[in-house]
Amino acid sequence: MKKFQKRGIDYPIIDGQRTLPGKYYHDEKIYQEEIEKIFYKFWIYACRAEEIPAVGDFKLIQVEDESIILVRDKSNEIKAHFNVCRHRGTQLCTEEKGHFESKTIQCPYHAWTYQLDGNLISAPLMKEGNGFLKSECSLFKAHVTNWEGFLFISLAEDPVPFEDQMEALMGKFSDWNMADLRIAHHIKYELNCNWKLILHNYQECYHCPGVHPLLSELTPFQSAQHDFSKGAVIGGFMEISKKRGSMTMDGEAAGPPVCKVSGDDLQRVYYYSVFPNMLLTPHPDFVLFHHIIPKGPGKIINDCYWLFHPDVIEDKNAQARIQSAVDFWDLTNRQDWQVCEQMQVGTKSKRFTRGYYSGREDILLSLDKELLKALGHSKIDD
Amino acid sequence: MKKFQKRGIDYPIIDGQRTLPGKYYHDEKIYQEEIEKIFYKFWIYACRAEEIPAVGDFKLIQVEDESIILVRDKSNEIKAHFNVCRHRGTQLCTEEKGHFESKTIQCPYHAWTYQLDGNLISAPLMKEGNGFLKSECSLFKAHVTNWEGFLFISLAEDPVPFEDQMEALMGKFSDWNMADLRIAHHIKYELNCNWKLILHNYQECYHCPGVHPLLSELTPFQSAQHDFSKGAVIGGFMEISKKRGSMTMDGEAAGPPVCKVSGDDLQRVYYYSVFPNMLLTPHPDFVLFHHIIPKGPGKIINDCYWLFHPDVIEDKNAQARIQSAVDFWDLTNRQDWQVCEQMQVGTKSKRFTRGYYSGREDILLSLDKELLKALGHSKIDD
């Protein structure tokens, strides 16, 4: 099922493998195209199901100009609504997360009231007829899917099936039972770089020896193997040197193996880019993931989460080990952000036309191709 | 003279009454069109005559990129000059308001000097002839009119007569003798919404029960009557429940009736949108008005003023009553700003095409038509 390919020391560069031109990181028009054709169209990560556990719980998801209410409705299903009243367009809800006490969503302006599933139940003083029917004024809906406890949404009117976009993800990490895991820690980073630079950064360890001395000790950068599945989910793994070790400040595990993780997976850390807005990093003992939120061609918010089994989270004695995993990745993250931000600035130069990819960076080329396909750019002009 | 129409409970919606598309609140190009075709062309409210009482007193009025000096000249007339030296374009004056001690306006750069009426009287070292004549270098003038103590300006070279634009306002509130009133209080608000949302908000009380519980107690929202005058001044009134009451925290009057106000007017509060940049709200005992200054498609400054008769202002015992009127409207204003700002955000969604107007909101449609006429937009594309 999983096909990986070992990366050698002398992996040659391949003729003509060049990076995207700088405008793909800086041009406001290309950015808007990405928003329209990717972030408003693809399935994108939204939040964890555990963040809205009870009926009436909601969380707002901001995608560029669109605000989406993710809410658990009375039938315990999660619904995604555009945060826009059907009367005159008022934003219904402004709190980032919370609970609808009334089990309805009421517009603060003229008190139009919707059920949690989006149906309009009251439009005061508005007589039906003459072109107005309550049944035609449900909240605009977005699509939502729960994959292993991760909620993905699509703002497209008619999205491709989730399983098609995420084919390479299906069943890949079932041993982790990720739906059972819970957020043990969260750090929000604000970075001055294009969202794609973070995806690129996560898919090559050519930079590891210089940028991440500690990480390179725990997982030798030569140990990388790539997964040659096709499509929007791209990644591979690295080998953990220390027996039963993990990615922590001292290299020891942060907890027992997660659920059914066993065999080779006990000595591996996986790195997957779940195109376009998530990095998924299963360790033997916990799962790290990044939620990437573009805020312009040169700005992102990067929400980083550490998932552990609830038993570990509730175990007082385990807290220092969790913290060690947090500290390790916070350190590593900051090392990465620094070089990504410098790459953002440097590629603004007119002299930067297109850079070189080494053989170690061929997976980045796959990401670039995925992007260009999504944008419908068949030719790149420098 | 005044024709009003009572609004019923069941006033039906009218087929096809839809709001403007969202771009009218967000698009930078439409905003620039509004500046050019409305704010640089129409008569707009500038300030109260009482703000520049003495010869040499001035106030600067900023309208987008234009700064206008409103000044009282030696013949006691109010003049409006573009704040631009005719030599090389330097802004003459930077203080928001003040007094020209020298009774001249002197450019700080090369000391070109103008009379208060705008004539150039000195251009050091500049010899006349060769295409330069002082008499041709007076300050560029804007037009100014004093209506009941309110100064209106027009930046158009050749504006329509003030009386034509403001036909519906002529004689409407003569019982108030507004020229005799004085500013008792002023609050400056900065809001994140389009200027038109504030005009819309002021012309319907459909939102009152939910947004303004106290206001709705003092003036039942069902009591609204609309004025069907045509043109740029649109409004109506609501009935004050309490006999000889007013809009204050306790519903009691803030002072004696203003000047000659009598009869029905003692139980009414009027709400007029003086298109494009003023809201005028005469009460039996005081006059409230808002000066709306657009600062981009999604930003305004809203200067709110309370006018009382000078006798009340000078009466120590009346201060608590004035404060009660201020507190009531400050509370009500903030309730409105909140929903207007939420409407601004919500209408940015791509899913918001055009909203519904209830029968209660048909006066908003009149404002929209006024706007589209001014912009010369005969068709709306969603």
Place this chain on the structure above:
Amino acid sequence: MKKFQKRGIDYPIIDGQRTLPGKYYHDEKIYQEEIEKIFYKFWIYACRAEEIPAVGDFKLIQVEDESIILVRDKSNEIKAHFNVCRHRGTQLCTEEKGHFESKTIQCPYHAWTYQLDGNLISAPLMKEGNGFLKSECSLFKAHVTNWEGFLFISLAEDPVPFEDQMEALMGKFSDWNMADLRIAHHIKYELNCNWKLILHNYQECYHCPGVHPLLSELTPFQSAQHDFSKGAVIGGFMEISKKRGSMTMDGEAAGPPVCKVSGDDLQRVYYYSVFPNMLLTPHPDFVLFHHIIPKGPGKIINDCYWLFHPDVIEDKNAQARIQSAVDFWDLTNRQDWQVCEQMQVGTKSKRFTRGYYSGREDILLSLDKELLKALGHSKIDD
């Protein structure tokens, strides 16, 4: 060699001498054109050679989106490199100035390493061949010239010879031995005006009586003489009234005459605009210069430097005199900035089409012509 022309009191205005239209100070597109055709093409002042005295010393020069590393290489030559790694475009260096301890420039991302002269000496794991040759991946170079201790750079691929652009500067101030002088003081100003307004301001003393009372006492504004050399270096001098005086708070010299300065030059202060980004002001006893860095149509950074002979700088007793020269010019600068900023605001008015130049301001017309020639604008539309 030096031809100057005395300015009289009654110098007439010349028919048709009008300023540039306001858009030349405000339009984002014209600003971008200036960046492309002037700042990315002409020789521009970068820094003093003394700022990078030792092998490995560097200073970053920011020109709009371009960052240039000025570095002294192993052969003691000064080199100018684009601050962009040839691998994937990462900015190599972020400190404003410093020293490359390793005598190499290493990219922080994937450790590609360059010699100080720009040659790529190491690209880890990158095999040569297949379109990749280290010898073709030297840092992109900018051109650099040392004129009297002032380093000028050109970002053009193939710039005109420095001596052609700066013809009028060649030999003009050789008596000052400026390469021997050192920075005694530096003030960084941030101004809200277009870069050209500062050049204009420096080329006429019509504004001096009103704006600079102290300066006008030290150098009567009627004493100005203009230099009618052609091209990108434009200026003249003013006479110092006090025998052996200078531009200081008390008008006394700040030190002995600089190097070989003698004769008439002992009673003159020169004002040259070294188009496009430097103002050079040799005094008998010190040299003042401004480095103008545009940051948008309406913003600049203005770095102002006072150069003295090292003997004076090292003389403890001379410090108060140096400070007096600093104080005088800081005062005078701030007077100028105020009027330039007011001119920036005023010229934004639609009513400002084109202003008048007096006979005293004809040298500004020469600057305007230089600009229009550089931009290739043969006709000005108002």
